[in-house]
Amino acid sequence: MTVRIDLHTHSTASDGTLRPAELVRAAAEAGLDVVAITDHDTTDGWAPALDALPTGLRLVRGAELSCRWNGERPAVPLHLLAYLFDPTHPELVAELTRVRAARLDRGERTVDLLRADGIDVDWWEIRTLAGGGTVGRPHIAQALIRAGLVATTTEAFGPDWLGERYRLPKEDIDVFRAVRLVRAAGGVAVFAHPRASRRGRIVPDTLIAELAGAGLVGLEADHEDHSPAERAHVRALAADLGLLVTGSSDFHGSHKTVQLGAFTTSIEAYEGIVAACSGVTEVASG
Ligand code: AMP
Ligand code: FE
Ligand code: FE
Ligand code: ZN
Numbered sequence: 001m002t003v004r005i006d007l008h009t010h011s012t013a014s015d016g017t018l019r020p021a022e023l024v025r026a027a028a029e030a031g032l033d034v035v036a037i038t039d040h041d042t043t044d045g046w047a048p049a050l051d052a053l054p055t056g057l058r059l060v061r062g063a064e065l066s067c068r069w070n071g072e073r074p075a076v077p078l079h080l081l082a083y084l085f086d087p088t089h090p091e092l093v094a095e096l097t098r099v100r101a102a103r104l105d106r107g108e109r110t111v112d113l114l115r116a117d118g119i120d121v122d123w124w125e126i127r128t129l130a131g132g133g134t135v136g137r138p139h140i141a142q143a144l145i146r147a148g149l150v151a152t153t154t155e156a157f158g159p160d161w162l163g164e165r166y167r168l169p170k171e172d173i174d175v176f177r178a179v180r181l182v183r184a185a186g187g188v189a190v191f192a193h194p195r196a197s198r199r200g201r202i203v204p205d206t207l208i209a210e211l212a213g214a215g216l217v218g219l220e221a222d223h224e225d226h227s228p229a230e231r232a233h234v235r236a237l238a239a240d241l242g243l244l245v246t247g248s249s250d251f252h253g254s255h256k257t258v259q260l261g262a263f264t265t266s267i268e269a270y271e272g273i274v275a276a277c278s279g280v281t282e283v284a285s286g
Contacts, residue, residue, distance in 0.1 A: 005034040005265040007060060007273075008081055008192065008220065008248030010255075013037075013045030014064075014134040017253025020045035021052030024286070028054040030260040034270060034283075036060035036083060036248075040134045041099045043087040053286030060084060060273075060283050064192055065182070066099050068172035069203050076201050077169070078191070080178050081220065081246075084277040085187025092181045095173050100134055106170040107135045111143075113166055120147055137162045138255045153255055163200075175207075176214055183215045186278030190218035190246055195234055196225035205237055212241045217276050222247025222263040244269040 010016030011023045018026055020037060023045075027035035035057065037049050046061045053059050062083040068075040085092065104127075111123040121143040130139045141156030150156045157163045173181075182189045191211065195202055208219070221234035222245075238245045247263040250256070274283060 003033045003267050003270075004031055004261055005267065005270045006032050006248050006251070006261050006263070007034075007036040007062075007083070007190075007246050007265050007270070008038050008064070008223075009035060009251040009260065010039055010064075010253070011037060011045045011049070012131055012133050013042050014039035015130075015136040015138040015252060015255060017255055020047075020049035023251075023253075024049050024052050024057060024059060025054055027260055028057045028286075032057065032261050034058045034060060035260070036062045036081075038062040038064045038081055038083075040064050040136055041066055041096050041103070042134045043096075044133070046087065050284055053284060055286050057286045058283050059286065061087075061281055062187075063096070065096075065178050066103070066170065066172040067175040067178045069175050069207055071203075071207060072201075074169060075172070076203050077172055078175060078203060079193065080175065080182070080216075081190040081192045082178075082182040083188045083190070083273055084279075084281045084283070085182050085185035086280040089181070089185035092185045095178070095181060099171070099173060102171040103135050106168050107140060110137075110140055110162070110166055110168050113168070114140075119144075119149065137167075138252065142255075175211065179211055179214045179216055186280035188217050188273050188276045189215065190220055190244070190273070191216060192220050193223045193225050193250070194219055195230035196223065197230070198225055208237060209241055212243055216243065218244035218246055218269065218273065220246045220248060223250060224258050224262065225250075244272045246273075 011020040065080045219238045246265040249262040
């Protein structure tokens, strides 16, 4: 029997649409054996996901960290998946708190920019509907849909909207600092969708090699935002650098069309991730 492992999903603790408890139930219903909860810049979903963990499902507690590489101007934004770290590590907690505040600031400025162009979106409504979860562009995309300006989230991320014209930078975590902090907190870092050129600028392989030297353990290859050629490139790079390769859905509930388990990770890569963590936070079994 194959073990089905999905190491990248979002709940209402950030920009997903299922509550953490609903997410783990949906993961079990989708036939997953292992699921990771990786909300943007928060661990708030961990406790409710754990409480609701269905029998037979294993939960990897994680987060997707908003990072940036300062090797180009302006800095290139990128995402690191951090697994099984100590959620009370003071410096890491401070960075996550700071980035969530930066997201609020950027969200409000984005809304100001839209309103200055006569677009009727309301910041307090957007914040309220985010329900206390980490605010991201998908929440603003929903406001554009409600206003009848775009039909889909994909359209809202097009160049006329949040993809370019109304895309503002935020104060993300320096990626080398993020890798160091995740390791210091006993966790493991994997580069999320490293070649997703359709989302915007990507970083050079030389940076990924440097990150591997700094303690990065894996690259996410199988992801809906990678073309087949991009997936192959990531696999080859991982082989060159001795990194693990993961695949995952990056499920966001109805904010995206992708389903849980649409892409999966091998048991070998999963075991490599678990072996690389310090054990401060362990995989939980339902
Ligand atoms: P933010 O973290 O606020 O910059 O927003 C990035 C988030 O928007 C990602 O985590 C995805 O959830 C979502 N996203 C990015 N690009 C797209 C896209 N083309 N279509 C739909 N959702 C997207
Ligand atoms: Fe997201
Ligand atoms: Fe991401
Ligand atoms: Zn994600």
